[in-house]
Amino acid sequence: MANPPQAPRGMRDFLPDRMILRHHVTGVFRGVFERYGFEPLDTPAVEYAETLEGKYGEEADKLIYKFEDRGGRRVGLRYDLTVPLARVVAQYPDLPKPFKRYQIAPVWRAERPQKGRYREFWQCDADTVGSTSMLADAEILAVVYTALRELGFPQFVMRLNNRKILKGVAAFAGVPEGEEASVLRSVDKLDKVGEVGVRTELLEKGFGEDVVGRLFELLAPEASGDVLARLRTQLVDNAEAQDGIGELEQVREYLGALGVPEAFCRIDLAMVRGLDYYTGPIFETVVEEPRIGSITGGGRYDHLIGIFSGRDIPAVGSTLGLERIVDVMEALGLFPAAKTLTRVLVTVFDTAAAPESLRLAAELRAAGVCAEVYLAEKGGFRKQLAYANAKGIPLVALLGPDEIARREVTLRNMADGSQESVARGEVVGRLRGEVVGRLRG
Amino acid sequence: MANPPQAPRGMRDFLPDRMILRHHVTGVFRGVFERYGFEPLDTPAVEYAETLEGKYGEEADKLIYKFEDRGGRRVGLRYDLTVPLARVVAQYPDLPKPFKRYQIAPVWRAERPQKGRYREFWQCDADTVGSTSMLADAEILAVVYTALRELGFPQFVMRLNNRKILKGVAAFAGVPEGEEASVLRSVDKLDKVGEVGVRTELLEKGFGEDVVGRLFELLAPEASGDVLARLRTQLVDNAEAQDGIGELEQVREYLGALGVPEAFCRIDLAMVRGLDYYTGPIFETVVEEPRIGSITGGGRYDHLIGIFSGRDIPAVGSTLGLERIVDVMEALGLFPAAKTLTRVLVTVFDTAAAPESLRLAAELRAAGVCAEVYLAEKGGFRKQLAYANAKGIPLVALLGPDEIARREVTLRNMADGSQESVARGEVVGRLRGEVVGRLRG
Numbered sequence: 001m002a003n004p005p006q007a008p009r010g011m012r013d014f015l016p017d018r019m020i021l022r023h024h025v026t027g028v029f030r031g032v033f034e035r036y037g038f039e040p041l042d043t044p045a046v047e048y049a050e051t052l053e054g055k056y057g058e059e060a061d062k063l064i065y066k067f068e069d070r071g072g073r074r075v076g077l078r079y080d081l082t083v084p085l086a087r088v089v090a091q092y093p094d095l096p097k098p099f100k101r102y103q104i105a106p107v108w109r110a111e112r113p114q115k116g117r118y119r120e121f122w123q124c125d126a127d128t129v130g131s132t133s134m135l136a137d138a139e140i141l142a143v144v145y146t147a148l149r150e151l152g153f154p155q156f157v158m159r160l161n162n163r164k165i166l167k168g169v170a171a172f173a174g175v176p177e178g179e180e181a182s183v184l185r186s187v188d189k190l191d192k193v194g195e196v197g198v199r200t201e202l203l204e205k206g207f208g209e210d211v212v213g214r215l216f217e218l219l220a221p222e223a224s225g226d227v228l229a230r231l232r233t234q235l236v237d238n239a240e241a242q243d244g245i246g247e248l249e250q251v252r253e254y255l256g257a258l259g260v261p262e263a264f265c266r267i268d269l270a271m272v273r274g275l276d277y278y279t280g281p282i283f284e285t286v287v288e289e290p291r292i293g294s295i296t297g298g299g300r301y302d303h304l305i306g307i308f309s310g311r312d313i314p315a316v317g318s319t320l321g322l323e324r325i326v327d328v329m330e331a332l333g334l335f336p337a338a339k340t341l342t343r344v345l346v347t348v349f350d351t352a353a354a355p356e357s358l359r360l361a362a363e364l365r366a367a368g369v370c371a372e373v374y375l376a377e378k379g380g381f382r383k384q385l386a387y388a389n390a391k392g393i394p395l396v397a398l399l400g401p402d403e404i405a406r407r408e409v410t411l412r413n414m415a416d417g418s419q420e421s422v423a424r425g426e427v428v429g430r431l432r433g434e435v436v437g438r439l440r441g
Numbered sequence: 442m443a444n445p446p447q448a449p450r451g452m453r454d455f456l457p458d459r460m461i462l463r464h465h466v467t468g469v470f471r472g473v474f475e476r477y478g479f480e481p482l483d484t485p486a487v488e489y490a491e492t493l494e495g496k497y498g499e500e501a502d503k504l505i506y507k508f509e510d511r512g513g514r515r516v517g518l519r520y521d522l523t524v525p526l527a528r529v530v531a532q533y534p535d536l537p538k539p540f541k542r543y544q545i546a547p548v549w550r551a552e553r554p555q556k557g558r559y560r561e562f563w564q565c566d567a568d569t570v571g572s573t574s575m576l577a578d579a580e581i582l583a584v585v586y587t588a589l590r591e592l593g594f595p596q597f598v599m600r601l602n603n604r605k606i607l608k609g610v611a612a613f614a615g616v617p618e619g620e621e622a623s624v625l626r627s628v629d630k631l632d633k634v635g636e637v638g639v640r641t642e643l644l645e646k647g648f649g650e651d652v653v654g655r656l657f658e659l660l661a662p663e664a665s666g667d668v669l670a671r672l673r674t675q676l677v678d679n680a681e682a683q684d685g686i687g688e689l690e691q692v693r694e695y696l697g698a699l700g701v702p703e704a705f706c707r708i709d710l711a712m713v714r715g716l717d718y719y720t721g722p723i724f725e726t727v728v729e730e731p732r733i734g735s736i737t738g739g740g741r742y743d744h745l746i747g748i749f750s751g752r753d754i755p756a757v758g759s760t761l762g763l764e765r766i767v768d769v770m771e772a773l774g775l776f777p778a779a780k781t782l783t784r785v786l787v788t789v790f791d792t793a794a795a796p797e798s799l800r801l802a803a804e805l806r807a808a809g810v811c812a813e814v815y816l817a818e819k820g821g822f823r824k825q826l827a828y829a830n831a832k833g834i835p836l837v838a839l840l841g842p843d844e845i846a847r848r849e850v851t852l853r854n855m856a857d858g859s860q861e862s863v864a865r866g867e868v869v870g871r872l873r874g875e876v877v878g879r880l881r882g
Contacts (some may be wrong), residue, residue, distance in 0.1 A: 004531035004749050005492045007485050008516055013529055016480035016542060023481055035806040037783045037813030039457035040464055044448050044561050045486055045518075045547060051446045067508030070551045075449055077486075088454050090445035096831040098816045101457060106486060110511045120485050131816035135795060139814065146806075257796035259803045308445050342478045354576060355698035362700045365476040365587075372478030373580065375539045375572035390537040 010111065010119030017339050021326055022122075024335065025151060026104050029124045029320060032147040033102040036139060038126045041101040043084040045108075049074035055083050055304065057276045063109040077108035081125040082277075082304070082317065089129050089315075090308035097130030097313075104322075116292070118323070125298075127317025129305065134247055137281045137300060138254035140318050144285060144296050145260045147320060152334040156287045156295070159268035162248055163278050163299070165231065168241020169269065172234070173214035175207065181276075183207065187219065188272035191293075219269045227267045247281055277301040283318065290331045295324045339392030342370045344431055346397045347384045349404075351377040357399050360409065360427065367428050388414055397427065451552065451560030458780050462767055463563075465776065466592060467545050470565045470761060473588040474543040477580060479567045482542040484525040486549075490515035496524050496745065498717045504550040518549035522566040523718075523745070523758065530570050530756075531749035538571030538754075545763075557733070559764070566739075568758025570746065575688055578722045578741060579695030581759050585726060585737050586701045588761060593775040597728045597736070600709035603689055604719050604740070606672065609682020610710065613675070614655035616648065622717075624648065628660065629713035632734075660710045668708050688722055714738060718745040724759065731772045736765045780833030783811045785872055787838045788825045790845075792818040798840050801850065801868065808869050829855055838868065 007013050014022060030040075052064050056079060065077040078084050081103045089099060104124045111117050126143050128136040141158055148156055170180040186201045193201070195216065202212045218234065221227075228245050235241040248267060255265060273282045282299030298318025306312035329335055346361045348354050357373050364371040372393065374384045381398060388396045398410035398419075407424040422430055448454050455463060471481075493505050497520060507517040519525050522544045530540060545565045552558050567584050569577040582599055589597055607628075611621040627642045634642070636657065643653045659675065662668075669686050676682040689708060696706060714723045723740030739759025747753035770776055787802045789795050798814050805812040813834065815825045822839060829837045839851035839860075848865040863871055 004534075004751075005489055005528050006532055007528075008487050008489055008510065008514070009512065011485035011487060013485070013532070014481075014483040015529075015533065015536070016482060019481035019483055022483075034782050035809065035811050037811060039782060040455075040460035041457060042455040042460055042463075044452035044454070046449050046452060046549070046561065048446055048449055065508070067506070069449065071450065073449070087446050087448075088456075091447055091454070092456065093445075095456070096828060100813070108487070120487065128816060133817045135789065135799075135814060135818065136816045138799075139816070142803075253796065254799055257799035257803070259800075259807075310445075341475050341480060348576065355694065358576075358579075358695055358698035359700075362583075362698070366700075368476065370476050370478060372541070373576060375569060375577045375580070376574045377576065387537060 008119070010113035010117075012118060012120070018326075020338060020341060021330070021335050022322060025322060025326055025329070026122075026124060028150050029104065029147055030102070032143055032150060033126050036100075036126070036143050036146075038100045038102040038128075038143070041085070041088065041103050042105065043078070043081075043088060043103070045077055045106070046075045047078055047084060047087065049076045051087050051308075052076045052079055052083060055086075055277065055307070056080070057274070060109075063111055065108050065110055078105075079109060080107050081105060081123050081319070082127065082301070085125075085127055085129070085317075086305040086308050086315070089305050089313060090310075093309070098136065099129040100127070101129075102126045116324070116327070122322040124320040124322055125317055126320075127315060129315040130313055131316075132302070132314045134250040134281075135254060137247070137316050138251045138258060140298060140316055141251070141255060141265070141283060142258040142260050144283075144298075144318055144320065145264055148285065148296075148325075151325070151329060153287070153328075153332075156264065156285050158265045158283055158285050158296075159271045160248055160251065160265060160281065160283050161268055161271045161273075162244035162281050164240045164244030164247070164280060165235075165269065166272065168235045168238040168244065169215065169218045169231075171238060172241070173218060174211045175215070179207075183215070184272045185274075187215070187270055188274060190270045221268070221270070227269065231269075244280065251281060273297060273299055277304040279303055281316070287328055290328060292324055292328060294321075295328060296320045342372050342391065342393045344369060344371050344395040344397055345384065345388040345391075345393045346371060346373045347381055347399055348374045348377055348379075349381075349400045353399065353401065353404060356404050360397060360399060360424075363428050364431060367432050369428075369431050371431075385412070385414075395431070397431075449560070451554035451558075453559060453561070459767075461779060461782060462771070462776055463763060466763060466766055466770070467563075467565065469591050470545065470588055471543070473584055473591060474567050477541075477567070477584050477587075479541045479543040479569075479584070482526070482529065482544050483546065484519070484522075484529060484544070486518055486547070487516045488519055488525060488528065490517045492528050492749075493517045493520055493524060496527075496718065496748070497521070498715070501550075504552055506549050506551055519546075520550060521548050522546060522564050522760070523568065523742070526566075526568055526570070526758075527746040527749050527756070530746050530754060531751075534750070539577065540570040541568070542570075543567045557765070557768070563763040565761040565763055566758055567761075568756060570756040571754055572757075573743070573755045575691040575722075576695060578688070578757050579692045579699060581739060581757055582692065582696060582706070582724060583699040583701050585724075585739075585759055585761065586696075586705055589726065589737075589766075592766070592770060594728070594769075594773075597705065597726050599706045599724055599726050599737075600712045601689055601692065601706060601722060601724050602709055602712045602714075603685035603722050605681045605685030605688070605721060606676075606710065607713065609676045609679040609685065610656065610659045610672075612679060613682070614659060615652045616656070620648075624656070625713045626715075628656070628711055629715060631711045662709070662711070668710065672710075685721065692722060714740055718742040720744055722757070728769055731769060733765055733769060735762075736769060737761045783813050783832065783834045785810060785812050785836040785838055786825065786829040786832075786834045787812060787814045788822055788840055789815045789818055789820075790822075790841045794840065794842065794845060797845050801838060801840060801865075804869050805872060808873050810869075810872050812872075826853070826855075836872070838872075 069075045278299040279302045280300035284294035285296040300316040302314040348357045361371045361373045396412040412419045505517045510516045719740040720743045721741035725735035726737040741757040743755040787798045789798045802812045802814045837853040853860045
């Protein structure tokens with residue numbers, strides 16, 4: 001094995017400097033989820049293949065990693081966290097409802113790897129199962145808003161739409177029954193290929209000029225005024241669309257009461273979301289800069305759980321995409337600069353002096369300070385300072401024979417090389433303050 | 442799909458009441474790891490098959506889940522966190538050394554499922570790569586000690602041994618070269634089958650009465666006195682054993698300086714640890730009650746990374762077994778009683794009153810209180826109280842038309858059913874205190 005082996009294609013190691021950032025983000029998510037009453041759930045990485053198949057749409061099904069279990073049962077790696085949730089709700093019918101859970105975990109998709117697309121990536125999901133109320137939908141959006149604000153995002157837009165409205169629009173435009181999905185798949189590409197591209201694709205699919213024209217008339221973004229009020233009038237005869245419009249109006253009202261400013265939300269009729277299983281409100285979050293696609297996505301899926309449990313149980317939720325959120329935060333400079341969590345390196349002079357260093361480190365740790373001891377009984381202080389420097393540790397506590405004899409410690413600030421002597425008994429008190437400002441998930 | 446699908450055989454869902462306990466434990470681990478200067482690492486669940494194969498021993502290799510990647514490459518699910526670490530160290534040769542990382546993640550083994558044995562389970566590992574010093578070994582043991590004490594374990598024993606001593610003992614007892622591994626595998630069963638069982642097995646394997654007799658003489662636990670001092674004399678001519686004895690003596694000294702009491706450590710010459718790759722000190726932790734096997738296990742493995750990198754890089758580390766630790770803590774009653782993290786449920790009277798409830802919940806959350814809003818605009822207070830009761834939420838904030846008119850909230854204590862009226866403006870201040878004492882990872 002001469003060439004060192006690599007992580008598998010399309011999958012990544014997260015070295016400590018990256019993991020510190022990821023922990024910071026997931027720590028904020030956990031805090032927000034829990035304050036909103038969502039509780040942690042974990043499910044196996046592996047599910048029976050029949051649990052996964054037929055839930056995401058044909059194209060997605062091809063991307064599920066499948067293999068045989070020991071007993072010859074067909075299994076697969078989970079593709080998202082929503083289908084496992086649906087399976088859990090069906091498997092444990094006695095869970096009190098509404099059941100509000102969050103899950104932060106990796107998922108696997110056998111995609112062709114490319115920039116920003118990986119075969120293993122993490123999702124952070126919050127979902128509410130068992131409520132048809134728009135209180136639940138608004139709460140999910142408030143969770144997304146609170147989490148992104150707490151991470152320091154200055155601006156973003158949560159786009160809202162409703163599958164019921166989209167179906168109403170398709171019907172009103174004259175799309176034949178059963179072909180809405182095909183139309184929506186094309187409309188979904190608006191961001192990528194523009195209006196001309198979508199028009200062309202729809203015409204190529206065989207839809208008439210008149211149908212396509214009416215579609216774009218209805219879906220056009222509003223220059224001013226309220227898009228929902230306009231649609232109410234236009235789709236007056238379509239009960240399902242009226243229902244969907246009412247849902248979004250209620251979501252807007254509840255969002256206001258939850259303290260989510262209007263500037264962060266926008267009704268976007270051309271926003272479709274790819275997955276098959278959505279049935280009501282759908283939402284995603286985008287940032288202007290950097291242009292990276294949606295950083296969160298979700299919606300209401302009132303029939304998915306019924307596939308497993310035999311009776312429909314309503315549900316709504318959202319994914320926060322860890323990878324993209326970390327990327328955007330880096331681009332926007334939203335992370336505190338820290339290569340390491342360790343605040344101080346305690347030097348080791350030699351074997352005889354090592355216990356003194358260990359005692360100092362033990363006291364620092366007991367006081368909550370992240371402290372390393374240099375892990376060799378020889379090597380010289382120069383080498384130890386170079387280690388602190390390479391790791392980005394901001395402080396070094398030098399403990400040589402002179403210091404030990406004088407009951408002192410020499411504290412060296414690695415940023416500017418300044419040093420000062422501190423009485424041994426005062427070191428812990430001095431360094432306790434160093435804990436503040438650290439990244440912590 | 443009439444019967445609800447299940448989690449795959451041997452794998453488990455962790456519902457919120459279990460996850461809250463697991464988060465509590467992993468949160469303590471993370472805190473301890475980071476205070477000792479270990480930093481987070483994450484690696485893919487999937488590794489190339491050749492990375493995993495041939496590292497754990499023949500029996501273990503059969504338990505690796507393997508399948509083919511899209512491109513036809515043979516891959517497998519990771520079997521532990523140590524081999525992926527070794528691969529990472531080889532793949533990124535520029536990582537500053539010593540490289541101290543922790544990883545908390547699931548691993549997969551195609552075992553026959555039985556009580557306490559699962560096909561997916563979590564390991565919590567801390568390892569130091571790049572130090573030959575016993576400072577590193579002692580530090581790993583101090584991490585284990587600190588983590589278990591912080592979780593509230595009143596008593597446990599960290600058993601220490603050294604593969605170098607075991608090899609010396611085998612040589613001294615007259616075990617033919619190349620057959621030490623077979624002897625050690627039998628000795629490893631001492632806890633399970635007792636001395637008679639091990640003697641029988643060794644005799645059946647063809648070792649002579651005299652060899653087996655000498656072996657047990659050397660490995661016998663010490664009634665009194667220092668086992669290492671005794672061995673120093675007995676194995677005076679065996680350089681490797683002398684080396685191993687010196688290592689354990691140094692580990693003991695450093696543990697003292699790190700504040701680990703002697704009562705928590707014991708030299709146990711019959712403790713072997715199963716894995717092939719250990720080369721020096723080995724350690725595991727056991728509790729007297731409940732008898733559940735080892736709850737941590739680890740040691741020094743100075744050659745494993747060399748398999749990947751082409752040159753030996755020393756390393757030492759330990760796994761803390763999340764599942765067994767949670768089981769022991771439950772048996773010992775070490776968990777605070779809490780089915781939920783949510784402290785208060787805010788009721789919803791009807792659609793018109795819902796925004797008032799949302800505003801109160803938003804204020805509570807902003808103050809750090811985990812607060813749920815009942816997610817339906819109808820249902821009556823009785824149903825909402827039943828929900829709080831089923832979930833184990835300790836407080837309910839009742840907000841009906843009367844309360845809203847009077848600018849008050851009725852706070853109900855679910856434990857005893859007592860209620861009191863609190864001015865709306867004072868509710869948040871009153872409930873802020875409710876945050877303390879919660880479980881949090």
